[in-house]
Amino acid sequence: MNTSTTEIILFIIHSLFFIYAVFAIASYVILAIISAIETKEYMKKNSFVNYKEILSSTISPSISIIAPAYNESLNIIENVRSLLSSHYVNYDVIIVNDGSKDDSLEKLIVAYDLVKVNFLINQQIPTKPIRAGVFKSTNPAFEKLTVVDKENGGKADALNMGLNISDNQYVACIDVDCLLLENALQKMVKPFLEVTEEKVIATGGVIRIANSCIIKNGKLLDVNLPKKLIEKAQILEYLRAFLLGRMAWSRLNGLLVISGAFGLFDKKIAIEVGGYDTNTVGEDMEIIVRMRRYMQEIKEKYRVAYIPDPLCWTEAPDNYKIFISQRNRWTRGTIETLRKHRKIAFNKKYKSLGMLSYPYWLFFERLAPVIEVIGIVYFTILMALNEVRWDYAIAFIVLAYFFTILFSIVAIFSEELTYHQYKKKGTGFKLLLITALEPFVLHPFILYAAIRGNIDYYFNKKKKWGEMTRKGMAKA
Amino acid sequence: MESYQYLLDYFENSPPIIKGVWILSAVFFISVIILTTYLKILRSRLRKNEKKVAEYQKEYESDLITYLYAGNEEDVISAEQQIIVDKLRSCASDEFKRRVIVSTLLRLRNEISGEMADAIQKLYFQSGLISFALKRLKSKKWYVVAKGIRELTQLHIKEVHDKIALLVNHPKKEIRKEVQLYLVTLFHFDGLQFLDVLQTQLSEWDQIQLLEVLQRFDEQEIPDINPWLKSTNDSVVAFALKLAKIYNQFEVKDTLIELLSHPQKKIRVDAIHVLSHLQVFEAKTILKNNFDKLSQEEQIEFFKLLENLCETSDEPFLLTQTTHQNFEIKLSVLKILKTLSNEKFKDLKDFSTDADYVKIYEFLAYNES
Amino acid sequence: MSDAKKIVLAEDNSTLSLLLKFRLEKEGYKLLIAVDGKEAIEMIEQYDPELILTDIMMPFISGLEVISHVRNKLNKQTPIIVFSAAGQEEMVLKAFNLGANDFMGKPFSPNELVIRVKRLLR
Numbered sequence: 001m002n003t004s005t006t007e008i009i010l011f012i013i014h015s016l017f018f019i020y021a022v023f024a025i026a027s028y029v030i031l032a033i034i035s036a037i038e039t040k041e042y043m044k045k046n047s048f049v050n051y052k053e054i055l056s057s058t059i060s061p062s063i064s065i066i067a068p069a070y071n072e073s074l075n076i077i078e079n080v081r082s083l084l085s086s087h088y089v090n091y092d093v094i095i096v097n098d099g100s101k102d103d104s105l106e107k108l109i110v111a112y113d114l115v116k117v118n119f120l121i122n123q124q125i126p127t128k129p130i131r132a133g134v135f136k137s138t139n140p141a142f143e144k145l146t147v148v149d150k151e152n153g154g155k156a157d158a159l160n161m162g163l164n165i166s167d168n169q170y171v172a173c174i175d176v177d178c179l180l181l182e183n184a185l186q187k188m189v190k191p192f193l194e195v196t197e198e199k200v201i202a203t204g205g206v207i208r209i210a211n212s213c214i215i216k217n218g219k220l221l222d223v224n225l226p227k228k229l230i231e232k233a234q235i236l237e238y239l240r241a242f243l244l245g246r247m248a249w250s251r252l253n254g255l256l257v258i259s260g261a262f263g264l265f266d267k268k269i270a271i272e273v274g275g276y277d278t279n280t281v282g283e284d285m286e287i288i289v290r291m292r293r294y295m296q297e298i299k300e301k302y303r304v305a306y307i308p309d310p311l312c313w314t315e316a317p318d319n320y321k322i323f324i325s326q327r328n329r330w331t332r333g334t335i336e337t338l339r340k341h342r343k344i345a346f347n348k349k350y351k352s353l354g355m356l357s358y359p360y361w362l363f364f365e366r367l368a369p370v371i372e373v374i375g376i377v378y379f380t381i382l383m384a385l386n387e388v389r390w391d392y393a394i395a396f397i398v399l400a401y402f403f404t405i406l407f408s409i410v411a412i413f414s415e416e417l418t419y420h421q422y423k424k425k426g427t428g429f430k431l432l433l434i435t436a437l438e439p440f441v442l443h444p445f446i447l448y449a450a451i452r453g454n455i456d457y458y459f460n461k462k463k464k465w466g467e468m469t470r471k472g473m474a475k476a
Numbered sequence: 477m478e479s480y481q482y483l484l485d486y487f488e489n490s491p492p493i494i495k496g497v498w499i500l501s502a503v504f505f506i507s508v509i510i511l512t513t514y515l516k517i518l519r520s521r522l523r524k525n526e527k528k529v530a531e532y533q534k535e536y537e538s539d540l541i542t543y544l545y546a547g548n549e550e551d552v553i554s555a556e557q558q559i560i561v562d563k564l565r566s567c568a569s570d571e572f573k574r575r576v577i578v579s580t581l582l583r584l585r586n587e588i589s590g591e592m593a594d595a596i597q598k599l600y601f602q603s604g605l606i607s608f609a610l611k612r613l614k615s616k617k618w619y620v621v622a623k624g625i626r627e628l629t630q631l632h633i634k635e636v637h638d639k640i641a642l643l644v645n646h647p648k649k650e651i652r653k654e655v656q657l658y659l660v661t662l663f664h665f666d667g668l669q670f671l672d673v674l675q676t677q678l679s680e681w682d683q684i685q686l687l688e689v690l691q692r693f694d695e696q697e698i699p700d701i702n703p704w705l706k707s708t709n710d711s712v713v714a715f716a717l718k719l720a721k722i723y724n725q726f727e728v729k730d731t732l733i734e735l736l737s738h739p740q741k742k743i744r745v746d747a748i749h750v751l752s753h754l755q756v757f758e759a760k761t762i763l764k765n766n767f768d769k770l771s772q773e774e775q776i777e778f779f780k781l782l783e784n785l786c787e788t789s790d791e792p793f794l795l796t797q798t799t800h801q802n803f804e805i806k807l808s809v810l811k812i813l814k815t816l817s818n819e820k821f822k823d824l825k826d827f828s829t830d831a832d833y834v835k836i837y838e839f840l841a842y843n844e845s
Numbered sequence: 846m847s848d849a850k851k852i853v854l855a856e857d858n859s860t861l862s863l864l865l866k867f868r869l870e871k872e873g874y875k876l877l878i879a880v881d882g883k884e885a886i887e888m889i890e891q892y893d894p895e896l897i898l899t900d901i902m903m904p905f906i907s908g909l910e911v912i913s914h915v916r917n918k919l920n921k922q923t924p925i926i927v928f929s930a931a932g933q934e935e936m937v938l939k940a941f942n943l944g945a946n947d948f949m950g951k952p953f954s955p956n957e958l959v960i961r962v963k964r965l966l967r
Contacts, residue, residue: 044619045650048626057688058935059718061680087902089935120839122803141939193681196711217906391490395497402504409511416518423526428519432512537860541867584860590954592864692931 013378020371024364025403032410035248042247042308043418049190061169061193063091063185063264066162067176068155073102077111079176082218084144088185092144094162095176097131099152105132108147113139125160125275128153134165155260156276156283163275166267173284175261175314179210179220184311188264191305201291202265203305204250204258206242208421209235210313220313225427230323232434233442234316240411243308243418250306254357256292258304260284262312269294280340282333289341296350310419324449331453334366369450401439408435532576539563540580544595553602564603578605582630593632600631613639618648625654629661637663644670653682660689665697671704671712678711687718698723705731710740717746721753729756736762745777752781760785764793772802779808786812791820799828807836814840849875850966851894855885855911856928857903865898868955869962882906886914889923896966898958900928901936909939916944924965928953 065083069076076095083093097105108114119134132149150161159173170189174180184205192200212226226232249255260283273294276283288304295302317323338345338361345362347354382388412431415421422431487498539560546556553561567573585596600606612624613636621643628636643655656678659667668686671678704716705728713735720728735747736759751759763770763778770778782790790812797809810833814821825837852874856862859880866876877892879885883906885899897915901908908927915921926947927940937948947961 047619048623048654057684059684059687059722085907118839118842120807120836122807124803140942190681193684194679196677196679391486391494395494395501399497399501399504402501402508405508406504406511409508409515412515413511413518416515416522420522423523425523428515432515533859537863540860541863544864545867545871580860583858584864585952587858587861587951587953588864588955589952590956592955593952688931 017371017375020363021400024368027360027364028403028407031248032244032407034251035244035414038247038251039243039308039414039418046309058089060088060090060186061189062167063088063170063172063189064162064166064168064267065091065093065172065174065180065185066096066159066166067093067174067178068096068098068158068162069100069104069176070098070152070155070158071100071102071104072176073100073104073107075177076104077107078218080108080112080145082179083174083176084142085182085218086180086185087182088189090168091185092146092166092168094165095145095147096158096161097147097149098154098158099128099131099150105147105149109135112137112142112145112147114145114147119165121164123164124271125164127157127161127164154278156278156280159283160275160278163267163271169267170264171267171270172262172264173260174263174312177314178207178261179215179218179313180262181220181311181313184262185264187307187309187311191303191307192264192266195303195305198301198303199295200266200305201269201295201302202258202263202288203307204246204255205262205264205306205312206246206308206310207238207259207261208310208313209238209316211315211318213313215313223421224424225422225430226318228318229434229437229441230320231316231318232430233438234323236408236411236431236434236438237442238316239415240408243414244407244411246306247308247414249357250304252352252356253303254352254360255304255306256289256357256361257285258288259312261314265291277340280333280336281329282337285333286337286340289337289344292353293341293344293350296344296353308418310421320445324445324452327446327449328453328456331369331450332457334361335454335457338362338366369447370454372447373451404439405435408438528572529576532573533580536564536567536577536580540584540596540599543599544592547595561599561602564599564605568603568605568608574605574608577603578627581605582627585631597631597633600633606633609633610636610639618651622648622650622654625651625658629654629658632662634662641670644673645675649676649679652676653685656682656686657689660686664690664693664695665699668699671707671709671715674709674712677709678715683711683715683718686715687722691722698725701725702728702731705735710743713738713740713743714746717743717750721750724754726754726756729754729758732756733759733762741771741773744771745773748774748777748781752777752784755785757785760790764790767793775800776802776804776808779805779812782812783808783815786816788816791816798824798833799830803832803836806832810836810840849873850896851875851877851892852896852898852962853877853879853885853888853892853894855879855882855897855899855903855908857881857900865955865958868959872959872963874962874966882908882911885911889915889921890919893921894923896962897923897925898928898962899925901933901940902930909936909943912940912943912945926958926961926965 065086067079067083069079072079080093080095095108097108114135114137116133117136121130121134128151130148131151135147135149137143137145146165148161148165150158162173163171170192172185172188188203188205191203209226209231210220211228211231212224213220214222214224225235246255246257263284265287269291270287273287273290275287277286277290280286292302292304317326338358341358344350344354345358350358379388379393409432412428412435416428422428487495490498543557543560546554546560564577567577581596581600585593609624609627612620612627615621615624625640625643628640637659640655640658643651646652646655656667656670659670661667698719701716701719704712705720707713707716717732717735719725720732729751732747732751732754733756736744736751738744738747748759748763760781763774763781767775767778782794786794794809794813794816797805798813800806800809810821810824813824821840825841827833850873852869854862854865854876856865856878857880862878862880866878869876874896877888877894879888882899882903885897886906888894889897889911897911899908899911912925912927915923915925924946925944926949927937927945928949928951929937929940930951937950940948946965949958949961
């Protein structure tokens, strides 16, 4: 190879990296601006909504909370109690015990006076069979509770069982260990009732991190900033994702994910598309993509709504081992979903779903870690060959670093101006400090987990299946 | 000094792209510093405001209570009350304080009724707070208008009816919603007259809120809902159907039957539902004769009606439907047949080998024992 | 003053609490005000009041739980009046099942409340 071809190749590589970076940064800036507009409008609209009236109304639509549980014996009693304490009137709670090997079921039977009942299930989605049966409480105070005990089939399978059992119009699919605020259901159901010009098929909620917060009797008493760096960094990450990213995508009606930990669905459509996919670890993303695709195909106007209020609180991983395995799973979920729905990519028939949401997700979520690693490898090779133009390298690294910090600070501002959950003196400074540290204490692990996820997906199919049946309930 | 000079030279001699990147970095860095400082100010301001609100609220709360208990039997203001009126009047010119005063008044107004509630309204007039709410109605910002209407609703200011009624078809739905709530909260069923002229859709959320408000009143004398059932605005028809059900409007049954052939499926289904609730047997015959032309949703709703209104004469028809492919309908059919005659139901045991049929049959048979 | 009858009032709307405090103290009762169910339970345990007024919907611990605590944990027959908002009929029924003696639907007239309080404390 002569020097000029090498130079041309190098030039192309550099340009590609450069173009990717410019697009990535531009997309972040655009999303931040859109989210600012949307947030402002949302806050204005919601500053005088009366939720009290809808919550007490018996004519409000019926909702089922479906919470799958796998070996949750330790906290199941309190968790169920928390789910039963919602202020919404017309709802019930379906706990699906997904073949737990512990004493979850026995504990529930004792605590809630459960008895086995004769129950007719319209099996619209195939699932693993019932094990011990369907249980209801003899105590009228717990009349809203149904417990289903079934053979183990993973989280998606358990949710499908819940969809079959529910008799209600909407289903809230949540993780059993989530803490829902008392007014969560009426806020989440609002978009379904309010939008008249489009069909709302699902509403996504925000996940807030409950580590170090004080929770008693299923109620959130005090919000604290946790001590560990990994926890604080995740708080920042969640603020960015939920207050900037998803808020903007909801404005564009391009949301592709609803957190598995808290989402509300139109049951009829969820069943029509076949329920959750039991062959993926990313069932929460997959079902939304499938529902969207379905609506596009039947050519009905639709929307996936989003409620940015802090309504659902959950514990985030507080050590790197669990964190990495969680992100590894998320990565595989994303890959599986995008591959399964390849058909919509750049397909004009699917409008913005195919032309905007999907490509964005592919390039800036799915491929970002891969491209980053290629960049690092390339940079290392250049270093080894002593070919690095340090003036360029340093300038760009510094730029990227400041940009990251700036973006995080915008997220913090967005939080302060809207929900202002971290009220205590001094937490503002701590959050700011984390914006500077996060690129070092969290990002490398996210990158590592994503790469591991890619490797596991392509070269370690066995792992997936083991996880699906045994450990399908890990936190999402 | 030397290194400073060096950096400057370095920068001067760099290619433009590097220069650009460094300048951008500097801009980012400065923004970070500015935002950090601002965040500090913002957080302490938020904290301070929260404290101030609590403080003011406490103060106004006790002012309000004093006012309420300082009234004498005659209609005039007592001296003690006048002091409070004057104080609130001067505080009201400050926007922050006014917000706290109004929210304090509202917090109490929403919870109590009777003389005291009237006294709060009187104070609202005396202290001049009302003029600020009226000013809001003229604002160009929609949320200011909406908030103004809400305030007037909660304080039950009937005097502004004509001004507010003009906004019934306002392009912004948040304003329309507040207008509707104003009319219905203050004028009850009479307030519903806006349905005659409503051009926009009344969302399900709006409908529920209005019904909730209406259900708070004891008077159950409801105006003629026939015109709304015949409205060209489908959402008004849907709302009228809900009224028909809640207030058992048997006298509109003919209009309800007409709605069985409404172009909107949702309305046809709702009409069946209401007819079932009102136990209109005529509807059964009409639907039965027309059964094959109904959509699946209507068929399901029709069987729910049958569960409610079945007679022995329906048996032959029901027997033709035991093999319906829909699960819910199959369940309804077997349930009704069982209610009609347990003996005949027993004979149906081996009628079909369809898995769903067997499952439903066993479920119903088991429930018997 | 020590023979004044004690009433615990659990209500998260401080303005309403204050109004009722004034009104009932004018009638010669001693009012103890709790801002949520948790505080109410603590006060009931500490002061053993003659009457309890509680809102049904309160942060942290609901009025229903307060009633259940008094009747089942403390085994007391202290009269209880609950306040409910429109549309909470279901909750009111539950409150009666748990042992509430009377209820007032919001919005209510303070004078009416005084009459009911007097009746229960006669």
